[in-house]
Amino acid sequence: MLVRTDLSGCAQVFSCSMRTIGVQGPGILARRRVLRERAGIWYFIRKRVDGEIVMEILKQRILEEATVVSAGVLKLDSLLNHGVDPGLTMELGKEFARRFEGRDITKVVTIESSGIPVAFATALVLNVPLVFARRKKTLLNEPDAYCERVPSFTKGIVTDLLVSRHLLKAEDRVLFIDDIIANGDAARGLLKILEQAGSEVAGIGIVLEKSFQAGGRTLRELGYQVESLVKIASLEDNAITFED
Numbered sequence: 503m504l505v506r507t508d509l510s511g512c513a514q515v516f517s518c519s520m521r522t523i524g525v526q527g528p529g530i531l532a533r534r535r536v537l538r539e540r541a542g543i544w545y546f547i548r549k550r551v552d553g554e555i556v557m558e559i560l561k562q563r564i565l566e567e568a569t570v571v572s573a574g575v576l577k578l579d580s581l582l583n584h585g586v587d588p589g590l591t592m593e594l595g596k597e598f599a600r601r602f603e604g605r606d607i608t609k610v611v612t613i614e615s616s617g618i619p620v621a622f623a624t625a626l627v628l629n630v631p632l633v634f635a636r637r638k639k640t641l642l643n644e645p646d647a648y649c650e651r652v653p654s655f656t657k658g659i660v661t662d663l664l665v666s667r668h669l670l671k672a673e674d675r676v677l678f679i680d681d682i683i684a685n686g687d688a689a690r691g692l693l694k695i696l697e698q699a700g701s702e703v704a705g706i707g708i709v710l711e712k713s714f715q716a717g718g719r720t721l722r723e724l725g726y727q728v729e730s731l732v733k734i735a736s737l738e739d740n741a742i743t744f745e746d
């Protein structure tokens with residue numbers, strides 16, 4: 503069960519309580535300021551706590567619903583790769599928005615198809631547009647699109663990532679969101695597309711990082727802020743072991 507999903511309700515409660523406390527009298531402005539500051543700190547803490555609860559729920563759902571299909575590959579169809587839990591996905595979006603707060607993000611970018619729901623949730627909370635790179639197996643030259651060839655981790659084939667040139671601008675500050683990171687090929691392909699467009703990368707948000715594979719680590723070493731909601735340290739012996 504999600505404990506509380508509506509953070510805006512929390513802010514409303516505080517503003518109401520401040521209004522009722524705000525009676526006439528000397529020093530009232532100073533008192534109001536203190537109360538407002540306390541409410542701000544409390545609101546910040548509540549957001550963090552909400553994020554931690556959501557991450558625990560996500561871990562629990564992974565333990566209950568995921569299966570290890572082969573060496574290093576997780577099947578999580580009910581949440582990420584085939585089905586969507588809209589309530590939980592919105593909470594994941596809120597958590598990404600919290601982690602990248604104040605980064606002046608102008609666009610969320612992801613890769614079709616499994617990245618789209620959580621990227622949509624994040625874009626909705628940040629109130630910015632979403633763009634998803636299309637995956638195609640094409641020999642055609644697409645002059646109106648940025649294009650990068652990447653190996654597909656699960657399909658074992660090479661595909662092209664394509665984004666129409668008019669959807670990315672040099673002045674964009676982009677948050678890249680994806681469902682899972684393994685070796686980081688898909689992410690690197692997308693980052694090359696952003697580089698071609700001249701867009702700035704504000705950060706990278708990943709729902710599930712398989713930290714026994716090099717993708718997340720390599721991107722951090724390159725200087726990117728990579729925020730993974732859940733890290734899986736091992737899938738050995740068909741058991742899911744979280745990093746912390």
Ligand code: 5GP
Nearest residue numbers: 575576583655682683684685686687688717
């Ligand atoms: P990478 O390019 O980082 O090696 O792989 C990332 C892409 O492959 C993601 O888009 C993700 O959907 C898919 N992927 C990587 N590992 C897994 C996995 O263990 N299970 C599933 N279902 N997809 C994965």
